[in-house]
Amino acid sequence: MSVVIRACRALAGHVLGVPAALAELAFLILAGPFLLVPRARPGVLAGAVRLVDAEVVRLRLFGGVEVSGYDGRRALRYLARRWPIGVLGGLVLTLLVFGAGLGVQLAWQWGRGRPFDDMEPTAFLVLYILVGGLVLLFLEIMGFIGLVALERRVARLALGPSPTELLEHRITELAETRAGIVAAVDQERRRIERDLHDGVQQRLVALAMLIGRARRGRSPELLGELLRQAHDEAQEALGDLRDVAWRVYPTGLDSLGLRDALATVAERAGVPVTVRYGLGERPATQVETAVYFVVCEAVTNAAKHAGARAVTVEILKEGAVIIVRTRDDGCGGADPAGGGLSGLARRVAALDGRFRVDSPTGGPTTITAELPCG
Template sequence: MRTAVRAARVLAGIALGVPAAVAQLLFLLVAGPLLGVPRARRGVLAVAVRLTGTEVRRLGLLGGVEVAGSAEGRPGGYDGRRALRYLALRWPVGVLGALVLTLLVAGVAVTARLAWSWGRGEPFDGMLPSGFLVAYGLAAGVVLLFLEVTGLIGLAALERRLARSALGPSPTERLERRIAELAETRSGIVAAVDQERRRIERDLHDGVQQRLVALAMLIGRARRGRSPEILEELLRQAHQEAQEALGDLREVAWRVYPAGLDSLGLREALATVAERAGVPVTVRYGLTGRLPGPVETAAYFVVCEAVTNAAKHAAAGSVTVEVVREGAAVVVRTRDDGRGGADPAGGGLSGLARRVAALDGRFEVASPPGGPTVVTAELPCG
């Protein structure tokens, strides 16, 4: 289904490029003489930028392309001269696209006519089509269709490459962007670590510490007790508090970092999360072999936080966890049937976003009111 949708988008993008090429050629023919007029030059360059902006949006149907960073008054950051240069290079590609589409339409029409004539027993171009002729036509049609599809794929790649070369950021701008991204993710990780430290401190203070205080008080009362019955009851309560304190401590330690993640791997760690969750969790694990440690850790915490939110805040009845590989990335996707309305800027989800960004990944939360909530993390994995 995704392949069909992608193919339709590419075909639509190339088809829209044909009238765009005609408009660009007409614009260049008019703009050529006007560039020599100082008063008209600024207007010509402004129109070139607008036409190029339309082209950049069309290229989104072909997979998109990275252009130069934003600048004052320019939608893509490229100036009028770069836009004009791109339009001059791009219109012949649009003419090539028109030829490819014309051949595709003509081939489909001829094949349809041949099949129609053969099915009804009518002549085709003055001759009655035989089974051999139909088979030959179908074989030739399959070969031509393959060549057409290859041509469309190559044309889409040529469109993106041309735009990247003419409008893309310079090496210096790429380096500046990368430095800015690294500085942002570094500060985000520092904030995430500080937030996690505060959460651990709060869990220890509100949980384990309170139980240890209660345990100390029970032991103190037992030391002062005189009646054997009272002493036995106090020791029983103290033993129960000690067991619950150990359980709370193990819970805090598990949330800090699960020991089984290193020894057993991500699959078993997620199975443990599903067992400990307060709602039914289905894990669909589509990977083979181990992942790099940082990727496994990030994937684990994404699932753990999403499942916890679904159980505590979304009133979900079930959660589905999917871990698959798509290209060079591992995609972790959790979906619950709760009431939705999750805030991506909340403490837990924002911390996950910073953790994923530190690995050059992408994090997305879709949670409309009424649900469902879908949390997706794409983690690069070589």
């Protein structure tokens, strides 16, 4: 059904493009002499931009083409390249309508038992016309598809960013990503230091104090109680240290795989977590690690800060992109610029992925990461 909808949208856009091409041709003919007049040239370029603005709306609605950042000169060049495509599309549509009308008229006459242009409906003639009509229809459809592809390519080349602009944008993006990675590493180090200082270190201090009291104690009952408390503190310290090590990098991710590592996250979450795992094979190591930390951070935020009662994690693959989507029923209001989420955004950006947070006040919160895995 989606293929039919896309085809109908492309056909509608192409039909609208025919009168637009005629208007563009008229504009070029009328405005051509004024380009030689310096004072009139800015007005001509402004008119070209307005025409292209209308074309961009049509391309965005019916062709799925996104372009921006063009000036008057580039708009004028696009109009000069685009109008022949529109006129040719009009001819293709005219032939299609003419052929369809002729076929309907022929079928109507023969269906009523009357000859058409002195032609009697013999079996050979019906078969000949049917096969010829199907061949012509196929050629019309292929020509239409080629025109749509050509129009999109011309729009991207004429109105989209140039190779130099793309390269500059890529360099800027890489520089920002590198700075973000450094910031994320520093932020993670500070969090590890805070976890060690506030958790493991405090428990080890308490353990040392209990052991010291036990060494100085004289009462067997007091000694037994102090040793029991020291044993409990040691167990708690080991648990905290295990949690810190797990947050740094889960060893189970290498040995067990992503599915089992996420199952462990769900078990330790403190809230019901439903994991829908739709990957047929293990992704690359860096992608697998990013997926794990996205899910881990989202589940932790839902349990600790959002007051969620349930979390749903969905992991699937669409083409060459792995999509990770977590959704909770908490209070919402998550800040994408916060420490944990911003670190995830930088981690995903480092892999040329996209990261989105949708968390209106009152919930629900949806966190989506798209990671290329090609």
